[in-house]
Amino acid sequence: MISGQSRAKALGVALLFVGPNLIGFLVFTLLPVVAAFLLAFCRWDLISPPRFAGPANLQDLIADEKFWYYLYNTTFLMLGVPLSMFGSMFLAIVLSRNLPGLWAYRTAFFVPSITTGVGTFILWQWIYSPDFGLANWLIRQVAGGLNAFTAAVHLPWQVHWDGPRWLQDPAWAKPALIIMGLWGSIGGTNMILYLAALRNIPPELYEAADIDGAGAWVRFRHVTWPMLSPTTFFILIMGLIGGFQGGFAMAHVMTAGGPDGATTTISYYIYQYAYEWYEMGYAAAIALALFAIVLIVTLVGWRLGEQRVHYE
């Protein structure tokens, strides 16, 4: 039986430990969240006092064609999420085997994910440079090789591949960013999660499958895949949440949201409204809409996940 005095003392000690984190959460998370919610109903240029505008910002947002286009951009860029996920899974399966020099492979694949974002973006800017970049140089080398081959065997075909204009072409800018994202994410944290999950699969399941005469595909389909499903589900949900919030740094550093808005994502649009156009109220309204979208997608994902994820 703990006395009231002891309970109070224990609470005091607990608060002492929790306090720094709690204060940080209240000041730097909860307060801004509440402020952003209230600002969504105001007009505020950061310097004049905020003026209440009712639902005007949200009404404007619904009619804002750019918002919907940038939401499409954001969703398009999220095509990288499943690609990255399957890439990580594949890599983890390969690296879970007893290969010689395994640690070197694991390190090499993990390095891109710990490279500074801005450094990576500038590197890829160079890679995608239409005239001097590595990507188009490779394409031109392949074209040159093909032409040499067709000339050697006296075929009449010649190819003239200069490569796309990548970040300067609205049609290629988004795929270019997805490719760059895959480079950084396939061998990153997701691969580590899958490696850990693969180690947790009981070997008896594989032994049983072997006894039943299962081949590699059947073993993957009926053992590995279901046993990895909680990890896959976690990665997918985190990827979706991160995807909706992502794209800011890439747009800010590499493309300024261009060409012609092709790489502007919702998060970059929020930044533009807040810090380039000083319309904090509208920026908060976009953030509120983004929160609602992320919430709905997460809830739907959660519901679907409950039906499809196999927990041991």
Add this chain to the structure above:
Amino acid sequence: MTSVRRGISHRVCGATGAVLFACMGWVGCTRQPADERTEILFYDHAYAHWTRMNRDRIALFENRNPDVRIKLVPGTAEKLLGMIAGGVPPDVFISDTVSVPFFARRGVLMPLDERAASDPELRLDAYFDCTVRACRHAGRTYALPDMFSPVCLIYNKNLFREAGVSPPAGEWTWDQFLDACKTLTRDRDGDGRIDQYAVEVIWSHHRWPIFVWQNGGEIYDPPSDRYVMSSPEAVEAIRWLHDLVHVHRVSPSELEEMRGVAAQRWDFRFAEQRVAMLANTRFYVDTMRGFGGFEVGVCHLPRGRRKATLMIGTAIMIHARTPHPEAAWRFARFLASPISQEMSESCGRGLPSHRATAERVTRHPGLSPDGDHVFVEAAEYCRPKDFEITELRRANYDAFMVFYRIPRGVISPAEACRHFDDVLNTALRRYRAMGGAG
């Protein structure tokens, strides 16, 4: 068991308290003796070499004013805005001249007319008129002129020599310019593809308005309070730029964007000697001096019906609620002084707004670029970006961006001009209806 746990928690609390106490003691021990000097918070953009130069000029100021201490806060525009919004504004700050009306309308800036008129150490008539005008709003002076530059034409002297084109000695017309462009655009290796273009047409709103003005047009018409880019003069000017790319093919047609990859592209093309001319400011000269392998010259932009070019610059402002107005004024005045502007110029911040200083620094014999004094000459007829109402930032962005679609052939010059007017006039009507000034 409970007593053991209690003992541990007491020890942990005690240890934490001791650490905190020790930290406080350390902070107390290392605190400097009380400084009696007046502290002025000074914000400027955070480029590394600017910050180094700012430290030097702060040292010089503090040496001359031992009662004032300057605390430099280098940062981005967002930081400046955050400081003002958060109630901890800098006493003195340097920002783009375009932001003068925006801040003035919101009561952020201290009016400086009386101080400027009564201070024997400052004569505003010693500064370029365009820079002083850019510091005024609604008939009052809200800032002191800092560094600036008119847009001029920077050219590769080697490519001109190779093509047998003489650089213009003084003024030249659009037709003469086009003739030179046609000669300068070349297929150097004979593979049927142009690999040297004459000029880089940059579709930024820091460039195309120059040609609209030169052709007798205006972007914004104050009497009617309307944007007038659909006027025949304006459309003709934009079409002339368009034709340089798509008809005469003397300028590369690739898509350009405001920043990022594309912004580097025209730098690269000029540095790689694939483009012979570039309309640019003196802020670019510092970068350009790093290019090797060719000589650079500066000349006037070709003139249309009238001489015109655009001015880009910064201004020195004092916060309206600074607790130390007198010290802030002394520092602001120092920043605008010839010696401070000369220090600023030495790290590539464009041209001093102080006329005599500008003339002196552009006449260094033998220092690239040849014709640096053209920037000083162009300062006599350049105009500030007076068409940009800063409160319409979002609409400005949409309207300005439409011109980047012209080089891709997605939109015609006339459509672009019409779209520009539609976007900005709609936004302007809405802004006026809400009581917006400016």
